[in-house]
Amino acid sequence: MGPYIPMILTFILLILGIPVAVSFFSGAIIYFTFFCRDLTITTLIQKMLTSGMSFTFLAVPFFVTAGVVMNYAGISDRVMGFCNNLVGHKRGGLAYVNVLLSTLNGGICGSAGADAANDCKILVPQMVKRGYSPAFSAGVSAASALISPIIPPGAGLILYASMTGTSVVKMYYAGYIPGILLCIGMCLTVAIIARVRHFTPDRESRATLKEILQSLKESWLSLMMPLVLIVGIRTGWFTPTEGGLVLISMCALIGAFAYKEIKPCHIKPILVESFSSMANVSLIIVSAVIFGTYLSWERIPQNLAAYLISITDSPGMFLLLANLLVFVMGMFLDGTAVLMIATPLLFPAAQSYGIDPIQFGIIMIVNMSVGGLTPPFGGVMYLCCHMCNVEIPDFLKHTWPFIVCLLIVLVLVTCFPIISTLGPDLLY
Numbered sequence: 001m002g003p004y005i006p007m008i009l010t011f012i013l014l015i016l017g018i019p020v021a022v023s024f025f026s027g028a029i030i031y032f033t034f035f036c037r038d039l040t041i042t043t044l045i046q047k048m049l050t051s052g053m054s055f056t057f058l059a060v061p062f063f064v065t066a067g068v069v070m071n072y073a074g075i076s077d078r079v080m081g082f083c084n085n086l087v088g089h090k091r092g093g094l095a096y097v098n099v100l101l102s103t104l105n106g107g108i109c110g111s112a113g114a115d116a117a118n119d120c121k122i123l124v125p126q127m128v129k130r131g132y133s134p135a136f137s138a139g140v141s142a143a144s145a146l147i148s149p150i151i152p153p154g155a156g157l158i159l160y161a162s163m164t165g166t167s168v169v170k171m172y173y174a175g176y177i178p179g180i181l182l183c184i185g186m187c188l189t190v191a192i193i194a195r196v197r198h199f200t201p202d203r204e205s206r207a208t209l210k211e212i213l214q215s216l217k218e219s220w221l222s223l224m225m226p227l228v229l230i231v232g233i234r235t236g237w238f239t240p241t242e243g244g245l246v247l248i249s250m251c252a253l254i255g256a257f258a259y260k261e262i263k264p265c266h267i268k269p270i271l272v273e274s275f276s277s278m279a280n281v282s283l284i285i286v287s288a289v290i291f292g293t294y295l296s297w298e299r300i301p302q303n304l305a306a307y308l309i310s311i312t313d314s315p316g317m318f319l320l321l322a323n324l325l326v327f328v329m330g331m332f333l334d335g336t337a338v339l340m341i342a343t344p345l346l347f348p349a350a351q352s353y354g355i356d357p358i359q360f361g362i363i364m365i366v367n368m369s370v371g372g373l374t375p376p377f378g379g380v381m382y383l384c385c386h387m388c389n390v391e392i393p394d395f396l397k398h399t400w401p402f403i404v405c406l407l408i409v410l411v412l413v414t415c416f417p418i419i420s421t422l423g424p425d426l427l428y
Contacts, residue, residue, distance in 0.1 A: 003298040006031040010291065020337045021283035028290040036297060047293060048286040061282070062244025063153045065274040066251055072266050073255025078219035079104050080123065085207040085215045092194030093201050094127045095140045096187060102144035103151060103183040104223065112335070112372055116145035116380050120387040131200070136193075136398040138388035142380045143402030144186055146369040149335075151179035153229065153243065156339055156368060160361040163292075163343050172230075173423035174358045178366060178413050185405040193401060221254050288340035295344055308349045315353040319414050322346050323367055330371020338368050359420040362413055370406045373399055 010027035014020065032044060080101050087096035098119055119141035127137040149156045152172035161168040193199075207215075216223075229247060232238050238246055255262035308318055325346070329338045343364060350360045372380035375392065385395050413419050 003031070003035060003300070006035070006294060007300070014337060019283075021287040024284070024287035024291040024337075024340070028287070028294045031294045031297075044290055044293075047289055061274070061278040062241065062248060063155065063158075064278045065270075066244060066247040068270055068274045069248055069251040069255065069262070072262050072270055073251050074259045074261040075222040075225075075251060075254065078215075078259070079222050082212075082215040082219040082223070085212050089201050089206040090191075090194070091201055092190050092199040094123065094130060094132065095136075095190040095194065095199075098123050098127075098140050099144040099147075099183060099186045099190060102147050103179065104226070112145045112148050112369065112380050116142055116383050117387065119145060120384055124388050133398070134388050135390045135394040138384040138390045139395055139399035139402065140186075140190065141388075142373055142384040142395075143399060143406070145380055145384075146372055146406065147179055147182045147186070149369055150175050150182065150362070150365055152176065153247075154365070156335070156365040157361070159336070159339055160343060160364060163340075164347050164357055164361065166357045166361060167424075170358055170424040171361055173427055174362050174420045175365075176423050177419050178362055178409065181409050181412065181419070182366075182406070185409055186402060189401050189405045221258055225250050225254075284336050284340065288337075291340070292344050300345065309352060315355055318349060318353050319355070319363065322350070323363065323410065323414060326364060326367040327370060327374075330368055331374045335368040335372055338371060339364060356417055356421055358424055359413070359417045362420040363410070366406070366410045366413055370403065370410065373403050373406070 006027040009030060010023050013023035013026060018026075028044070029041075032041075080097060083097040083100040083104070084093065087093055087100065090096060101123065102119065120138065124134070124137040124141055128134055148154060152175050154175060157171040157175055158168055160166065161171045225247060228250065229243050232243060232246060252262060308321065311321075312318060322342075326338060326342050329342060346364075347357070347360065350357070375381070375396065381392065381395060381399075384390070385392055
């Protein structure tokens with residue numbers, strides 16, 4: 001029982017609301033102080049510093065910063081205008097725009113929190129002004145934001161690839177089909193809700209071809225950025241990490257010279273916001289490395305894998321148990337924490353069952369996204385409720401159809417490996 005005390009303590013601290021990084025670090029320090037003294041504190045600190053210097057992890061702050069620069073550059077506004085011309089004539093038009101905007105932004109910023117905050121600032125006021133309830137507006141913003149971590153360059157894809165030694169590029173290509181499935185599923189969900197609740201269209205008539213082409217002309221530079229990123233990585237012009245820097249440069253140049261919205265006075269707030277957004281993630285990453293050292297030292301992942309194999313020899317049953325475990329963890333823990341804890345625990349077992357590591361990674365990330373909407377501690381749920389001044393019961397009343405949509409896509413990704421592996425297989 002002794003070796004498991006640090007892990008139990010970490011879970012208790014997380015449930016009590018202690019910051020994720022502090023919880024991870026506390027559990028690991030207690031283990032290496034009282035249960036195992038083979039590693040000194042100096043060695044642990046060196047491990048933390050070394051993990052923070054990883055070239056692969058460097059992609060995460062780059063893409064977070066790209067999302068911040070994108071907001072200051074006016075890119076989101078133009079993409080929103082293009083989406084509104086495409087679907088604004090339908091019932092619930094701005095809800096469709098919300099979903100499409102998150103899908104397109106996912107190819108640029110890759111962060112659910114950043115996308116949700118962006119939607120709450122830009123779209124929710126417009127939706128409320130046009131008669132949508134604040135709770136529904138917040139709900140569709142939160143749900144659609146969960147597409148962003150799955151569409152490359154989502155931070156979760158990078159973190160999973162780094163922890164398991166899987167190709168980052170293959171994880172990128174694996175995310176597109178599940179992300180598009182989520183976009184389609186949420187659009188269908190919006191269509192059903194709009195018909196049941198008799199929403200009115202946001203435009204009196206369908207946009208003319210001239211209007212669509214005009215909005216495309218204004219936003220084509222923004223829409224080209226994900227394509228440049230894909231082509232550049234695929235052709236070897238730059239690595240995924242370098243791609244983050246390329247994306248920052250593109251957003252800054254477009255915002256400064258094409259759209260003329262980024263000014264020299266914006267440099268400081270961009271840097272401050274980027275640093276604030278990334279500081280917590282960086283601390284989680286380095287503290288999770290120490291926590292992972294504790295897990296490996298006690299062979300907890302290997303023991304869990306052996307236990308699961310003793311329960312069932314069916315890969316399908318293992319995936320069901322893994323999904324249930326990650327889903328329950330997501331109800332209580334931050335999505336990044338779930339990924340950091342569950343991946344080293346479950347990945348060895350997935351390997352022993354012969355499950356494709358690409359498919360398993362997508363399953364983990366989709367399931368992690370569901371946790372962002374579920375009580376009692378859904379991170380995206382709290383963010384949108386706070387920004388839109390909505391009570392959580394009202395939020396959940398309007399959000400449960402989207403949770404069902406996410407679970408359906410999770411089941412499809414779990415049952416049909418080709419959804420995750422088709423992209424990498426076609427391109428490699």
